[in-house]
Amino acid sequence: MSLSAWKVLSSKILHKTPWIQVVADLCEHDDKKFEYTYVRRIDEGPLIIPEDEDGGLWLVQQYRHPVRKIIWQFPGEGKKKNESWQKAAQRGLREEIGKEAKILFDLGEFVVDPGLLAQKSHFYLAQKLKDVSEVKKHKQHESEVEDLRPKKFRFDQIDKMIESGEICDNWTLAALYIYVRHKAAISSSALS
DSSP: OOOOOOEEEEEEEEEEOSSEEEEEEEEEETTEEEEEEEEEESSOOOEEEEBOTTSOEEEEEEEEGGGTEEEEEOOBOOOOTTOOHHHHHHHHHHHHHSEEEEEEEEEEEEEEETTTEEEEEEEEEEEEEEEOSOOOSEEEOSSOEEEOEEEEEOHHHHHHHHHHTSSOOHHHHHHHHHHHHHHHHHHHHHHO
């Protein structure tokens, strides 16, 4: 027996902010009706993997209130209306680590948390970085302040940060996996 999609009978927004909507769908599947609640992210955006010429990767340290923890993540940016994924990635690099990339390579689209969150994003590998400005220590959004601390790390340091829990978010962990696979594919094709 194959799986089939649920039929959505109705949908209502329970709560809305400039960034998210909490949505409740009345669904039907196998002659059963049920409500399914999830979050719809309004400002989808790219996650950027900034790689320096020496292979070091730039991460941003910040406090994440829902988990009450200071963590390290790759820079990410919400995409503005009618803005391309690439422009949002370049803007995120400038605003979060004070750099621009000469090369932005789209490593593909991914779904963040398909059981809870209706949001897709793209991973971008940013290479040939150059300084463009002093990174803003505090980036002000409509109703939140991001205190950002960018820093470059070697891959062995990143491994230790994963083990210690300093890197713990699904975006960054998934991006690291895709990055490693991309690098391996480049290495194996260079050997062929």
